[in-house]
Amino acid sequence: MREIHYDDIVKNVSTMCIEANYHLGEDVMAAFKKAIKEEKSETGKDILNQLIENATIASTDLVPMCQDTGTAVFIVELGQDCHIKGGSLYDAINEGVRKGYGEGYLRNSIVRDPLQRKNTEDNTPSIVHIELVQGDRLTIHMTAKGGGAENMSDLKMLKPSDGLQGVKEYILDIVSVAGPNACPPLVVGVGIGGNFERCAYLAKKSLFRPLGERHPDQTIASLEEELMTEINRLGIGPQGMGGSTTALDVKIEVEACHIAALPVAVNLNCHASRHKQTTL
């Protein structure tokens, strides 16, 4: 049994929160640069240039690239031969968020109660999903998920007879409805299958994959590419002001489901696709 100390988790999570918000990943920067070459709208090109300039300023000045520093969302792969010493894993992650958001001058955007709406002032509680895996390592994946794009996300229980065509139409519809609100160019995260709650999780999980990386299953990889082409023909463009870059990437995760079901979830991400990972 390998021991991992609470304090090490706190320290790593804190650093991830700050780094994710200050430094846009190379994968996203590469996607911006590729998009500029293909963008048909001049305004769209200007906006993409502005986004690159913004990311460069954030990284150089060590400030958040976006004022919405997000809900801190974690997917943790916990090796079953790990023992967390000194406190609970959930507490350690939340302590790391508290520390990182405070020390990094990141915005606290979480309210304790959805109806009373009093800010918790430390961006906790975070959202933590734990997956038990083999081995003795602890891998923490973090994303700072913006509220604007999250608000335009959706889930639908389609009928099996709706089939692939129904799934595609639904995804295109959600992206169309989101328009400028979700801060395009987007990363479109899709979950297909599972059940009601699992499907939404799959859509969120897909957003943790680096931009430009295709799904290992060839059929799903092709569907990602096909949807990317279709979405970019919608005309929404950067910031919804018209253009050919509506999505920087489309990510799909698929799982088994009930004979009566075809759940589909679309979790939209803005262009500030912030994700970090660390292994202890």
Add this chain to the structure above:
Amino acid sequence: MQKRIKTPFYDDDILSSLRVGDRLLLSGVVYTARDAAHKRMIEEFKEGKSLPFDVEGQVIYYVGPTPAKPGQVIGSAGPTTSSRMDKYTPFLLEKGLKGMIGKGYRSEKVKKSIVDNKAVYLGAVGGSAALISRSIKSVELIAYEDLGTEAIRKLTIEDFPVIVINDMYGGDLYQAGVEKYRER
């Protein structure tokens, strides 16, 4: 080509010259307000209190900045989704507000009110908060300090980059732009 424009919009000639798609660099004064501040402003007004600032000719920027680091005027300060303020906007336009800066769609009711009250809706680039904060030169807390990031602040801005989304003639860049580039 970017036009340099001064705020507040006391002069109708400036507003009447603006058209959808125009890229502007704003200088002057704007006030921050988002969800909670809008709700409180209007609730208090209905209770008989006055608005926390005179909205005549002014521009509201929908933003909830990050905390300023030592030495910074303001933290990162990009636009938030405007439609959450739709419920309150026609009231403020009728009181004399002339402009809003945000991102995303406005309701039909707001668009009509923009035309009726000869105002303008300006889009800032969502997410470009680090860049935008460089054009904010000073910040003064005006009201609702307890709301934290959602408090009302008076900002002095210089060359703040925006694009005209809805002009006083009923034009809508979100519709026009998408129609122009749609291929399906």
